[in-house]
Amino acid sequence: MQPRRVAVLGGGPGGLYAARLLKLAYPACEVQVHEQGEPDATFGFGVGLASGTQRNLESADPDTLRELVATGVRHDMTMQVRGQRVRVRNDRLIGVARTELLAVLQRHAEKAGVQLEFGVRPSSAELDADLVVAADGVSSATREEGSFGAHVETGEGLYLWCGADFSLPDAVFAPVETEYGTFVAHAYPYSGGRSTFLIETDERTWRNAGFDRTTVALEGAPPSASDEESLRYLEKIFAGQLRRHRLIGNRTRWLRFRTVRCERWSDGNVVLLGDAAHTAHFSIGSGTKLAMEDAIGLVAVLRDSPDLATAFARYEALRRPAVERLQELARRSQLWWESFPSRLDLPVERLMVAYMSRAGNVSLDRFAGSSPDAVGVALRQYGGTQPHGDLVQWVLDRPLTHGGRTFPDRVTVPELKRVHADLRNPWSPEADALVARGRGSGGVLVTGPAARSDVLTRLDLAERIRLETGELTAVEGPAALREDLAAGLVSGRTDLVSLTEEQV
CATH class of the missing domain: 3.50.50.60 (FAD/NAD(P)-binding domain)
Incomplete structure (x- = not known):
């Protein structure tokens, strides 16, 4: 036409x-x-x-x-957690x-x-x-x-966009734990010798820090106004990443993603x-x-x-x-990011694997091919030895000791309490009830539909059960999805996996 x-x-x-x-x-x-x-x-x-x-x-x-x-x-990518640092090519x-x-x-x-x-x-x-x-x-x-x-769906977490007048050498993901809770910076360089700093947090931390108050105070301000009180506080806690530079606002206010x-x-x-x-x-x-x-x-x-x-x-x-x-x-x-602070006990290299595989878009093999050094360290942390051969099979073959019990590999699953999960959001009230069922059970096998999206959700739910209850966790899934399940093991989402012959 x-x-x-x-x-x-x-x-x-x-x-x-x-x-x-x-x-x-x-x-x-x-x-x-x-x-x-x-x-x-x-x-x-x-x-x-x-x-x-x-x-x-x-x-x-x-x-x-x-x-x-x-x-x-152009820039690579770095994750900095509790004094640990890992860098990957990007x-x-x-x-x-x-x-x-x-x-x-x-x-x-x-x-x-x-x-x-x-x-x-x-x-x-x-x-x-x-x-x-x-x-x-x-x-x-x-x-x-x-x-x-x-249809507009509003997220649970809060974030704000700001900048700095210097160019970071890499993109940086850096959480900072404060007396109020955890703030996480996503920062990267761009042209003109400047960097973007996107900082996010959960609602409890945001309220504890008084930023609900600063947000309300801006309701009658001109659209061009920024939350200067938040910027000055964040400037202090991210001083290491900022290298003594200030945070720059530009209509910078706390938002929830829509x-x-x-x-x-x-x-x-x-x-x-x-x-x-x-x-x-x-x-x-x-x-x-x-x-x-x-x-x-x-x-x-x-x-x-x-x-x-x-x-x-x-x-x-x-x-x-x-x-x-x-x-x-x-x-x-x-x-994943809205629940990020719960994972900070993981070594930074394994946390980087968790980050790269969080949405199911990057396989373990693919990430290992592009960043062999970082992934190699993560695998040694996970398995205790140098990885070799078929990477996914090597992950599944690693032994596990948990709570006084020893397992010869990650696919030998004992009799555990079965928790059937058929849900979209592993951090929903429905998921809260499933986590509560796992508490004091002696171990949980999370089951559900065979579709890939459901298996990825089960891995996230199992991670919640594992971290919040300390119980042994296992996730059931088709053998055809063994790559996703192996990434879940290295990322600390589950302790064991139960492979089935179901069709995806």
Whole structure:
């Protein structure tokens, strides 16, 4: 189809990129971006672009990617826990300043012939356009005005975004235990000699520190105000990571992550893109990645579709599976991070394995291939000897001594109390009841459906039982999922596994 006029609501990365790709695909089409902010006004700090995203951008628009990569900073990844430190390679990821990202995308949009209008916020009904692309973010007014079947789920934990005026050598994950509870920093360098610091905590710690009070105090403040009291406290406890630098705020306030899902991504001539349609937790998902890949997918199907209805149906069919897969990975990662302080007794190398395998996206073999030194140390901590041969089989073959009992390997499971788990959230009230059943039992075998998602959830539930009750834990699962079960053993999620011949 050949659109005559396209309006894009939202001048963030997704909206700008969609506008440029649309103009390149349809040179005769009038494409206009409407952004409520000013061209040089943005909030946020750095944006991460993973290798897969870079490949997709290169295929769609190599000129834009070339400039983004030139402004970015590549880095590895370090975890620091209780004086222990482990480093793994991750230099395919680049950090780009959000201001630079937007400047590059604005320049390339205008170069293609896109009209940029700032300081306005029209509704979709006010626009004279064949196609309206709503890229107006997680709080999308367009989504709220339309019929998209939106559902928003709010997380339990709290987080805030801030920055520092120096460049970290690596991305850093660092928990700090305080008199109030545990705060965790996710930090990484980006261009301009600066670093992003995202800091999260649980609600009890947040309240103990008085940050519920500072949050309420900001309710009547201008939108540009930051929680300076929180920043000054966090600056002190993360002094080691900050290297005597200050934390910088930019509309920095405590938030709870909102996961957006929509039953439909289009309504009439309006289509949602990026955070307006879907979000994925920051610990694994990237709103920038998803939005820009949405833009690529939308323009691709428009070219081959006879009308908007067909194009929108194809857009969803193309993008929804990838988005929902990432949202599920992000959901698991979010739950893992919200319960992170319970794992701090693990050696840092095993904790890094737990982190990498937390969502089921990275296998033990794959991680060992990319970071053999770190994984090798973790395996020696787990098994007591140098790993050799088939890595997964080696993990399953290690003996175990627990509570005066010795087991020849990790698949010889004694008679234990069976706890059947068929649930989505291993930290839900329903899961609390299952943990209570395991207390004082002498040992628990966690059983349930054979699907991979259920086995991964059982491993998380078993970890809770193991850590909160001290009981011997075992997880039942199909032999076809032995890699996931082996990763669970090394990560301390379970003591033993019971392999079945069920089909996944």
